[in-house]
Amino acid sequence: MTKELSSDMIRRTFDKNKLKCKSSQEVSPLEDIVGxxxxxxxxxxxxxxxxxxxxxxxxxxxxxxxxxxxxxxxxxxxxxxxxxSDWCYVNNFLEPYEPKVIRLNAGQGRVFHKDMTNFLNEAKINLPKAFESEDFALKREATIQKIDAERNRIFSELNRKAEKEGLIVQSTPMGFIFVPIVSGRPMTEEEFIALNPETKDDIQKKRDKLNSELRLVFRQLKELDSKTFEEIKELNKEVALFTMGHLVDDLNKKYSDYPDIINYLKEVQEDILENLALFYKPNVPQAPVQAPWAEELPFRKYMVNLFTDNSTxxxxxxxxxxxxxxxxxxxxxxxxxxxxxxxxxxxxxxxxxxxxxxxxxxxxxxxxxxxxxxxxxxxxxxxxxxxxxxxxxxxxxxxxxxxxxxxxxxxxxxxxxxxxxxxxxxxxxxxxxxxxxxxxxxxxxDINMDFNDGNVKNYVSFICSLCSKENLLHLDSSAIGKVIEYGARLADDQEKLSTRFADIADIIREANFYAKQDKNNVIKDLHVVKAVEEKNYRSNLIQERLNEMVTRGFYLIETEGEAVGQINGLAVLSLGDYAFGRPSRVTATVNIGRGGIIDIEREAKMGGNIHSKGVMILGGYLAENFAQDKPLNLTARLVFEQNYEGVDGDSASSTELYAILSALSEVPIKQYFAVTGSVNQKGEVQAIGGVNYKIEGFYEICKAKGLNGKQSVLIPRSNVQNLMLKEEVVEAVKEGKFHIYSVDNIKEGIEILTGIKAGEKGPDGKYPENTIYGMVDKRLRFMAEKIEKSTEEKEK
CATH class of the missing domain: 3.40.50.300 (P-loop containing nucleotide triphosphate hydrolases)
Incomplete structure (x- = not known):
């Protein structure tokens, strides 16, 4: 059923009186995820x-x-x-290239890091003090004196044995040697040379015997040196352990619930005891001044890397x-x-x-x-x-x-x-x-949510949250209503609200700017309207230039009169941040032949797959309605005139079918109509996208060329619920300057476009004369007979 849409059907308006507040400041901020x-x-x-x-x-x-x-x-x-938990990395004393990780309760990582830093600082202070103490010096001196006494005893025993043989031990740059004694003194070299050979041999035998003793003494002295080193080392460890033992014990007690830390502290203590020279270097000349990091470098292995700190x-x-x-x-x-x-x-x-x-x-x-x-x-x-x-x-x-x-x-x-x-x-x-x-x-x-009272309330709460968070002016009830309508426009649906809150927020921010320019203390509906208009204006230069090309005659679009096989189609152009409807002239030509429906866009490789599919559907519709008693012998060519950027989508398939029906019936189409909608093989007009952009695009062209009260747009009835047209278009429809019709099928549409009945098949399978379908059927029958006659003549 054909229906002209009234102004209240083409935009859902929101009654601000439904709000339970006068401004967004009076509601609670949004707390949950909406929609x-x-x-x-x-x-x-x-x-x-x-x-x-x-x-x-x-x-x-x-x-x-x-x-x-x-x-x-x-x-x-x-x-x-x-x-x-907190996580810390610490040194692996056995495999330094494979640091260990320690897990602690939240907040304990920082405490452990601090405790180890304090432990290291105290060790660096207390250990040198312990080694410089008088008690340590006495113990060390006693140990050294005991060892020295033993060393002297060993040498004394060796001297006693040498003197018994008439020799004495002397130290030379080449080592220890045994020298003969004469008159209670060491023999000189000249005196030794003067001795007879027998005496020299006797002295050499004694030397050889004592050299064996000397080697034994050297082994004893070496063992004694090792013993000295070990005793001093043990003394150092004893002192160090006494000095820092209580520090380690305190840490062990504090971290007794962490076995990894207990093991780590044991390794730290052992390594310090093995490397006490890091903490105390007696009688070492003062090194030149070094960078602080160089002084701390040797002690890094005892530090803790607080890797993950959850203390806050x-x-x-x-x-x-x-x-x-x-x-x-x-x-x-x-x-x-x-x-x-x-x-x-x-x-x-x-x-x-x-x-x-x-x-x-x-x-x-x-x-x-x-x-x-x-x-x-x-x-x-x-x-x-x-x-x-x-x-x-x-x-x-x-x-x-x-x-x-x-x-x-x-x-x-x-x-x-x-x-x-x-x-x-x-x-x-x-x-x-x-x-x-x-x-x-x-x-x-989801990009949309239901347009109901609950979600309207959430929208208002979102507005409150945004204004409070960003210190924007709050919106009065009229402005809230406009924002809600803008949400429905973004959703392209009278029953839905958009959840694209980033876009909603931007409009509110821009409206806030204009409200402050006007020195208002609240955002009003006119500021929201201006924000939307200015946002569009910043991006619609190309649309204006294309519309200008139409009004100046460069781009051919008729908004008056009638024409056979010619119709205004509607497409949507998207510029990324802005989309708009663009009318295009669609023409169809027909002639006798067997080429079927030729899509010129496809032949020129400018048509997409979906558009090609839509054109192929047209053949199915024509065959079902007009080729039951004769072959469909025609060649029809379809094209979007002055189109240079390609075509895709099936939203113009009904438009193309109207053009073919006009061309076949030779009945003109009213050029003040623009059409959108896809069609199936049964002739049902189906919903398409971008219906608001398309209607507004044709309206802008008509306004530029002059509204005459006849200009109209034909849309699928299933798209009526998607209408959220600009208020200017709504006002034009209300005043009768512009019209919008919705249809369910092709027959309804062709009747509006031509003013002539489409026609229904009678019992004899034929359409009535003086109807669109009757004239189409007659033309197709004529073409079929011509083809048949031509074929017979060729066969003769």
């Missing part, structure tokens, strides 16, 4: 289930507030949950990583220049977002994650192994072959939430087998 019940349920499920692999991908189109909503939801969820948290961590590079996600091992070389140690291990989020939630934008291939692979590896490892990215790829640190991995217990558009989700799910095993929960954000 995303499905996503919220999926999000809760994914966060509560503990089994491996149930991480979450939040899918939704830009502007729906996914990131803000998810972050707010996680913050609220995390605040009442247990704070996760009141619940589980919620970490949003907006730049998920490999190092930002998984940490890094820093290096520093020392004496012209790059060096590193366990104190330079730095954590990434995954370590900060351990025990909590990590949020990553999918678009940024997939840009960093190493990060995506690393994330999958961490989730699969349930371990967070700090390593060089180059080492993982085999680029680094030099020996480096390999810190112990940390057990990973974090829920990862990736946020992105549905296309990324579909691509990863289809092409990456690991993805579906690691991200088993999909939380999908």
């Amino acid at each position: 995303q019940d499905r996503a919220l349920k999926a999000l809760k499920f994914g966060l509560e289930i503990k089994e491996k692999g149930f991480n979450i991908f939040v899918a939704g189109f830009p502007g729906t507030g996914k990131m803000t909503a998810v972050k707010s939801f996680l913050d609220k969820l995390a605040e009442d949950q247990t704070v996760p 948290l009141t619940g589980r961590p919620v970490v949003v990583e907006l730049n998920p590079t490999y190092q930002n996600l998984f940490g890094r091992i820093e290096k520093e220049a020392q004496f012209g070389m790059l060096t590193t140690d366990f104190t330079m291990i730095r954590g990434g977002s995954i370590h900060k989020a351990n025990g909590g939630y990590l949020v990553i934008p999918a678009e940024e994650l997939v840009k960093n291939l190493f990060s995506y692979d690393g994330l999958k590896r961490a989730l699969s192994s349930e371990e967070a490892i700090v390593e060089e990215a180059g080492e993982r790829l085999g680029f680094i072959t030099t020996k480096g640190l390999r810190p112990a991995p940390i057990p990973l217990n974090a829920k990862v939430v990736i946020i992105g558009n549905p296309m990324i989700y579909q691509t990863l799910f289809s092409l990456d087998p690991d993805f579906k095993e690691l991200f088993k929960v999909k939380a999908e954000f």
